[in-house]
Amino acid sequence: MTSNQIVTPRRPVGPQQRAGDRRGGDLLSIGAVLAYLREDFPEVTISKIRFLEAEGLVEPQRTPSGYRKFGPADVERLAYVLRMQRDHYLPLRVIREHLDAIERGEAPPALPPAGERPGPLEQADRELDTPAPGGVRLGRAELLAAAGAEERELAEWESYGLVVAGPDGGYDADTLQIARLVAELGRFGLEPRHLRQVKAAAEREVALVDQVVAPLRRHRNPQTRAHAETTARELATLAVRLHATMVQAGLRGQAR
Incomplete structure (x- = not known):
């Protein structure tokens, strides 16, 4: 794989696929999803998965008792997000744009060449140099x-x-x-x-x-x-x- 090749999820992640997941299919608990993802992303945690859900990057089903259930498309979305963070240092905002493009049936934005991708320190510099949004108040x-x-x-x-x-x-x-x-x-x-x-x-x-x-x-x-x-x-x-x-x-x- 070349350094600037676009990496897309192995399965569709559009609304129809997620709707299919909700009609049945193989639904996994958050613990099972964690075990699956850790094969490629050993650093991932349940808290990380919950965080990505809170950010709107994945929307698992909920059982009547409140337990999360993930379909195949949900797992692929999580893997895509983790891969883009680990390999390309992309912020969640950009990853969300990639996923939105894929859902529309479009190719995600091209990744920059390896030499132009910011490392963790450079990414921190960029975030620090961008003033925090004014007026944001969270409960x-x-x-x-x-x-x-x-x-x-x-x-x-x-x-x-x-x-x-x-x-x-x-x-x-x-x-x-x-x-x-x-x-x-x-x-x-x-x-x-x-x-x-x-x-x-x-x-x-x-x-x-x-x-x-x-x-x-x-x-x-x-x-x-x-x-x-x-x-x-x-x-x-x-x-x-x-x-x-x-x-x-x-x-x-x-x-x-």
Whole structure:
């Protein structure tokens, strides 16, 4: 397979296929789906599958008692999403566009050549450089669904100050991203108590950036104040790159 060849699901994933699944066929529990997917994606978890469902990338059936039941098309959609994330670092928004195109009977957008695909660090840079959507407010239940987490997990994150609700009790886009990352780290065995050092390091970096931009934010000129926010994002991106590069260099040093 060439590096820029489009990879599509092995079975149709359109509405007719999903409708066929709902009329019968081989329906699987979430545990059976997990066992099947782990052959190719050993890192996948039940929480990950629930998260992808919350994001609207798969819509399993529900039994009267509330249990999820997945048809063949649902499993193929999950495999496609996981493959695009692992092999091509595509964000969920782009993967959803691919799946929508496939459902319409169209070819999904061409994948960029291997040399042009962003690695995990570059993708993080892009996301950090894009301001979070303004005005996004999630309730507690919505945050739990979007992060693929349980109530007890959120309560523990809040007890360690990793996730903080706003004055109105809601959560913004930045908090949602933090919750998702904390949940992902938790699947590798990192507990909230382990992440206190990460939070402390982030607070020190915020203070460092603030030393540079605070005079700009207090300036009388509106353009200068606007420049302060651009400068803050640039500094944050550089700080994240420095931190990630130092961690990667340290891990490589230990592997020698």
